[in-house]
Amino acid sequence: MKVITSIREMTRFSENLRCQGRTIAFVPTMGYLHEGHLALMAEGKTKADHLVVSIFVNPAQFGPSEDFSTYPRAMEQDLEQCRTIGADTVFTPDSDIYPAGFQTYVELEKLPLHLCGLSRPVFFKGVATVVTKLFNIVNPHFALFGEKDYQQLAIIRQLVIDLNFDITVVGVPIVREPDGLAKSSRNKYLTQKERPHALLLYRSIQAAEKMVKDGEIDAQKIVDAATEILLSCPDITVDYVSICDPVTLDGVTSIQGKVLMAVAVWLGKTRLIDNRMLVVPHTPE
Amino acid sequence: MKVITSIREMTRFSENLRCQGRTIAFVPTMGYLHEGHLALMAEGKTKADHLVVSIFVNPAQFGPSEDFSTYPRAMEQDLEQCRTIGADTVFTPDSDIYPAGFQTYVELEKLPLHLCGLSRPVFFKGVATVVTKLFNIVNPHFALFGEKDYQQLAIIRQLVIDLNFDITVVGVPIVREPDGLAKSSRNKYLTQKERPHALLLYRSIQAAEKMVKDGEIDAQKIVDAATEILLSCPDITVDYVSICDPVTLDGVTSIQGKVLMAVAVWLGKTRLIDNRMLVVPHTPE
Numbered sequence: 001m002k003v004i005t006s007i008r009e010m011t012r013f014s015e016n017l018r019c020q021g022r023t024i025a026f027v028p029t030m031g032y033l034h035e036g037h038l039a040l041m042a043e044g045k046t047k048a049d050h051l052v053v054s055i056f057v058n059p060a061q062f063g064p065s066e067d068f069s070t071y072p073r074a075m076e077q078d079l080e081q082c083r084t085i086g087a088d089t090v091f092t093p094d095s096d097i098y099p100a101g102f103q104t105y106v107e108l109e110k111l112p113l114h115l116c117g118l119s120r121p122v123f124f125k126g127v128a129t130v131v132t133k134l135f136n137i138v139n140p141h142f143a144l145f146g147e148k149d150y151q152q153l154a155i156i157r158q159l160v161i162d163l164n165f166d167i168t169v170v171g172v173p174i175v176r177e178p179d180g181l182a183k184s185s186r187n188k189y190l191t192q193k194e195r196p197h198a199l200l201l202y203r204s205i206q207a208a209e210k211m212v213k214d215g216e217i218d219a220q221k222i223v224d225a226a227t228e229i230l231l232s233c234p235d236i237t238v239d240y241v242s243i244c245d246p247v248t249l250d251g252v253t254s255i256q257g258k259v260l261m262a263v264a265v266w267l268g269k270t271r272l273i274d275n276r277m278l279v280v281p282h283t284p285e
Numbered sequence: 286m287k288v289i290t291s292i293r294e295m296t297r298f299s300e301n302l303r304c305q306g307r308t309i310a311f312v313p314t315m316g317y318l319h320e321g322h323l324a325l326m327a328e329g330k331t332k333a334d335h336l337v338v339s340i341f342v343n344p345a346q347f348g349p350s351e352d353f354s355t356y357p358r359a360m361e362q363d364l365e366q367c368r369t370i371g372a373d374t375v376f377t378p379d380s381d382i383y384p385a386g387f388q389t390y391v392e393l394e395k396l397p398l399h400l401c402g403l404s405r406p407v408f409f410k411g412v413a414t415v416v417t418k419l420f421n422i423v424n425p426h427f428a429l430f431g432e433k434d435y436q437q438l439a440i441i442r443q444l445v446i447d448l449n450f451d452i453t454v455v456g457v458p459i460v461r462e463p464d465g466l467a468k469s470s471r472n473k474y475l476t477q478k479e480r481p482h483a484l485l486l487y488r489s490i491q492a493a494e495k496m497v498k499d500g501e502i503d504a505q506k507i508v509d510a511a512t513e514i515l516l517s518c519p520d521i522t523v524d525y526v527s528i529c530d531p532v533t534l535d536g537v538t539s540i541q542g543k544v545l546m547a548v549a550v551w552l553g554k555t556r557l558i559d560n561r562m563l564v565v566p567h568t569p570e
Contacts, residue, residue, distance in 0.1 A: 011451050019304040103395045104413070104447035109388040128389070129448075132417075136449040162389035163414075164421040166296050 001082060002089045007137055010091050014052070014139045023048035026140035028131060031055040032072040032185040033081045036175040040144040041085045043172050047142045053082050054091040054134055060098065060105075061126025072188050097133065106132045106163070108155055114249035115151045115262055116273065119239050127152055128159055135165050143167050148174045148182050150262060150275045154249060174274075176202070182274045189270040197233040201263050201274040204229040204241070208261050212278045217255040219243040230265055239264035239271070246277065255280055286367060287374045292422055295376050299337070299424045308333035311425035311452075313416060316340040317357040317470040318366045321460040325429040326370045328457050332427045338367050339376040339419055345383065345390075346411025357473050376423065382415070391417045391448070393440055399534035400436045400547055401558065404524050412437055413444055420450050428452050433459045433467050435547060435560045439534060459559075461487070467559045474555040482518040486548050486559040489514040489526070493546050497563045502540040504528040515550055524549035524556070531562065540565055 004010045017024055025044035029037050037053075044051045055078055062068035075092070082090050105125050111117070112124040135143065143160075145153045157169050175183045180202035181195075190198055204226035211222050223241045230236050244251050246260040255278065262275040289295045302309055310329035314322050322338075329336045340363055347353035360377070367375050390410055396402070397409040420428065428445075430438045438456050445452050460468045465487035466480075475483055489511035496507050508526045515521050529536050531545040540563065547560040 007449060011449075015303070015451075018300070019306075021304075099446070101443070102447050103393050104391060104444050105394065106389060106391055106448075109390065111388065133447075133449045136451070158386070159389050161384070162387050162418075163391075164292060164296075164418045166300075166421070 001079075001087055003079065004089060004091050005094055007093055007096065010052075010089075010093075010137050011139070013089065014137075017050055018139065022050050023142070024050050024052055024138065024140040025142040025144060026052045026054070026134070026138050027087075027144050028054045028056075028134050029078075030057045030071065030185065031078045032074050032188070033078045034175075034183045034185060034187075036146050036148060036183040038081065038085055039175050040146060040172050041082070041087055043170060044142065044144045045086060047144075047168075047170065048140075050088045051086070052089045052091055052138050052140060053087045054093070054138065056091075056093050056097065056130070056134075058097075058126055058130040060129055061123050063120060063122050066120070067186075072185055091134075091138065093137075097130070105129045106159065108158060108162075111151065111155045111158060111249055114244065114251075115240060115242055116264060117151065119264070124152070124155055128155060131156055131159065132163065135160075135167060140167060142170055144170045144172055146174065147171045148184065148273070148275070150260060151249060154247070174276075180206075182272075184272065186270055186272065191268065194235065194268050194270070197235060198267055198270075198272055200230050200233055200236065201265060201272055204263055205261055205274055205276045208243075209276065209278055212255060213281060217280065219251070219253050219255055219259075222255070222261075226261075226263065230263065233267070235268050237266040239266065243278070286364075286372055288364065289374060289376050290379055292378055292381065295337075295374075295378075295422050296424070298374065299422075302335055303424065307335050308427070309335050309337055309423065309425040310427040310429060311337045311339070311419070311423050312372075312429050313339045313341075313419050314363075315342045315356065315470070316363045317359050317473070318363045319460075319468045319470060319472075321431050321433060321468040323366065323370055324460050325431060325457050326367070326372055328455060329427065329429045330371060332429075332453075332455060333425075335373045336371070337374045337376055337423050337425060338372045339378070339423065341376075341378050341382065341415070341419075343382075343411055343415040345414055346408050348405060348407050351405070352471075357470055376419075378422075382418065390414045391444065393443060393447075396436065396440050396443055396534055399529065399536075400525060400527055401549060402436065404549070409437070409440055413440060416441055416444065417448065420445075420452060425452060427455055429455045429457055431459065432456050433469065433558070433560070435545060436534065439532070459561075465491075467557075469557065471555055471557065475552065479520065479552050479555070482520060483552055483555075483557055485515050485518055485521065486550060486557055489548055490546055490559055490561045493528075494561065494563055497540060497565060502565065504536070504538050504540055504544075507540075507546075511546075511548065515548065518552070520553050522551040524551065528563070 025048035
């Protein structure tokens, strides 16, 4: 496995691969890898000849009050996991991703005005910008993103169309702990006492799913029931419980066809998100 | 000469060229080509094996009160000029550059807050966005821009660094009419009565240049003298006369080393710009 730290070397290396007719799959990460990331990598390996994984904790996507400085890092462990799963190249750029004088940002006008974008105003600007940069550096044929960060995936899909990147974006299903908690690097923050309560996100989504299966189509009723489940734990603060269009992320009032159910909470000091597609039975997808 | 209208075909064509080891020079234009564009093309031909010229009047860089609908167009004539100068490929994308749902924009935080950016608030956002798109589609080794649009050139240089485009940006000197008026597609708008007055831009710059040569280092005095020359024509409204740092475009009060002198006026209904580098004599550059 090759480890590249220089932007210039990564660019040259990718161009050489492409000109040898080899295809590149790319998994951008912020490290502290878990089974969710490994699922992206495994899927990437089925898509292309060469798998590039980047590890870079992107300061531009953290707000001033957020956890950039404490975000968990474990480079040696991450490299070992990449090696084990068979990544071909790991790109770990140095701090020169944002050199002095940096001032160019990529922003979407509509998709960030929903869900996580409302409570994390700089987040998607930072994500869109760093992904644009990484796409230019790595120049992959395929880029893989987890469905856990559903809004991020929707934004990247739109960005790729809008900025004419010649890249196929692949969404990969959420990987869960045995009890159902969605895998996340931030789960590490949870105390032993908090960990069982974290399961309420998944429980609230399962409850919503059951309501839809049982014929409920009033989105507000489902949101209210899910919120009640979340608030059964006094340590949880709800950021949002949303039922929305899976492409535009606009809220829906009456559920038809396929809609996205997405939740975000604070559990103590830890922000957790989860989502699932709700499908009305007997409705053509 | 090849004419490509499809985005996908242009992307494939460029990738093939690159993989054959051929280098690509790119001149993005809005058409209505004049000698200024031809100078960019001629320079491009010296830089690379293959010259791609794009012709696309970019709606995103025109404000609602600006001249998008009346901007001069002459596709047949433009293609003939490209053929004569020896362009290899002309890319004339259809309207699918901004498909339904388009919402992703590239913006710089500082450089547009000067000069033309102040009176044309959407202009550089539109330029940065379309150039990012065209760079992704054409994927050139070199991109050529005229120094006449100095602020645009400065913005593209910064954008290329910030978004990690593997492209060398080349600035090409202003081409002038025999009497000194900078070549511009918008010169076509000038009436026979206005045309002689358009020369006042260049006169004001020449006067500034002479003042600096004669030892004046007070920027305000030079700006005042240049403004007086411009306002000697009652049909001229001054947008700005600026003496500024050539990299940051921040205004300077005392001239040292090399500074940019830039002017923009309305002459009747036509907006005209011009600029020149002023160099203090006997100062090491």
